[in-house]
Amino acid sequence: MVSLKDISVRCGVSVATVSKALNGHKDVSEATRERLVRTAREMGYFPNAQARALKTNRTYNLGVMFLDEAGRGLTHEFFAKVLNSFKTEAERAGYDITFISNKDIGGRRMSTYEHCKYRSVDGIVIACTDFTTPDVFEVINGDIPVVTIDHIFDCRTAVVSNNESGMERLLNYVADCGHKKIAYIQGKKSAVAEKRLAGFWKACTARGIEIRPDWLLTGDYCNPDNTYQLTKKLLRNKEIPTCIFMPDDYAAIGGLNAIKDAGLSVPEDISAVGYDGIAYSQLLSPKLTTYSQDTPKIGATAAKQLISLIENPRTTFTEVITVDGQFLEGGSVKKL
Amino acid sequence: MVSLKDISVRCGVSVATVSKALNGHKDVSEATRERLVRTAREMGYFPNAQARALKTNRTYNLGVMFLDEAGRGLTHEFFAKVLNSFKTEAERAGYDITFISNKDIGGRRMSTYEHCKYRSVDGIVIACTDFTTPDVFEVINGDIPVVTIDHIFDCRTAVVSNNESGMERLLNYVADCGHKKIAYIQGKKSAVAEKRLAGFWKACTARGIEIRPDWLLTGDYCNPDNTYQLTKKLLRNKEIPTCIFMPDDYAAIGGLNAIKDAGLSVPEDISAVGYDGIAYSQLLSPKLTTYSQDTPKIGATAAKQLISLIENPRTTFTEVITVDGQFLEGGSVKKL
DNA sequence: TTTATTAACGGAAACGTTTGAAATACTAAG
């Protein structure tokens, strides 16, 4: 690997000058600057990231904290897409991304935050299904810039999907279709689940739709089996709803199977809606009516915010950015 | 951040001694070693990854080259799962993983290989859908340890799925069910596609099944729309096959929709099989008969091999490791 | 011509490690 010194001897100047020239400092003449840049290119020079980081305390590396309690990890389409766009945007800005977790180093267990310190990441993005772990709190309370996705902490920038209004939009559509008897299988206790429930509640009251306790179940996100069971349960009631809100599109598959196994069909006998807008939902027939989260925008926004936080620590304020999604009308809701 | 020097002054020894003690060198007395390790722990010391890397040229960072021509990136379940297990295994061994691609740094475009050099990754894993790009060749021809997944280069370790025998297994099952008229929509030209075709061919000849040119189509992997069209095309023939081999499970969804849209049903009117064993395939009804790739093992094996290559450069030989998958009998193939 | 000002460049320390060689302390043997 060719270093600054190599260039300096070749050109007969000091390493300091080379460094300054390559970094566009002012106190180097245009002529030599041009010459140094050219030979650097010729010699195939690239800065040594470690040396630079050691000196500047900037690694141009972003830590991604990506814990999924369900163990699905990257398999979770929502997270995968968000991460994908986050990565793309970060790379556009010259940052690389590294997965961060708690790990063992030299026999001693390292917390996630310590891991970040060890690697000297410039910033951290947290996208978890569980924001209540000690690991998360330690990072939140640390002194490294952080952006959270779909969860809001005081004094930390957050990028959140419009879960509340998205749910309202869905319910209004269903109500417009004439449905009054609506069941909701919601996801597990989390900020996201609360928001969606709030939207559901709000829209229901606005439309004069009764929320029956026995039709409001709590299940797991992204768990088709669980949703299958809960849907079965709903269908065993003496009175069954005309429409079921599934926790999310993926879980919905289980719900749809339960309906099918009960000898009913969607949307003729019963309607169903999902949430997320994953690719698969639009390959079903009928297509699932759902609310598509704008994952590309969520990821890109998170990256931009994080980088802004890093590069302009003074002028950037922590804020909560809500990213709108889009209603997707499929064919899974019958117009009564 | 507490450094070696902090520990050294606290304990009244030199930094050299602290370094050696913490790294378990022999030439430091047991007493001081114990004392240094203890105070290091007390003071919350962690090594500075950059400084260490600068000196040792070892970063404990693995580069992941992860290009998906279809742009699905991490959304691709096969890759997501492989990456997940790769990550887990790597972390177990004390390595972090960083995404590597070509990028711009300081105005100059950096190739993927240069990027690796810049970040000084200890090793690279390549999991792409397209292994013919210059970026891949440059990495392959470089001097950084490499493991490829599902593609074989001479002189480089590869972890591959048993595409040939997996396909044979599938075809034998279908043949056992009594099918003779079999169509195959294969994926785009790639090492994987070739292997599967070889298995298909081999098993067909062994079972005396004719391979009709008009029933051997080439489409895209992971492209339901494309597979939808090609399936339609198959169904428009005067004579239609009794079973269709889809490029993969995900693409199969399109194929199944085409069958449904043609007023036919699976498996009553026509049978279908996929490949991959993604989660969705087992949520369909009927479940898709397919061949499940052992993604956890593929990823973990790749990580182990790569780390072995890094840590024992002498004793480790490049090899090709085939990871067996598992046949999944669903209900999408009719027994004739 | 002298002095002040500015532009261009070099010296050198520092970032936090690792590591071979040199130095010191200790132990055992003669």
Added chain:
DNA sequence: CTTAGTATTTCAAACGTTTCCGTTAATAAA
């Protein structure tokens, strides 16, 4: 009581940068 040998520790350079400060040279002002 030396001497050799070993165990333990320190020195100091090095890794490749960045950056503050000093130096030189050139230019402008007096």
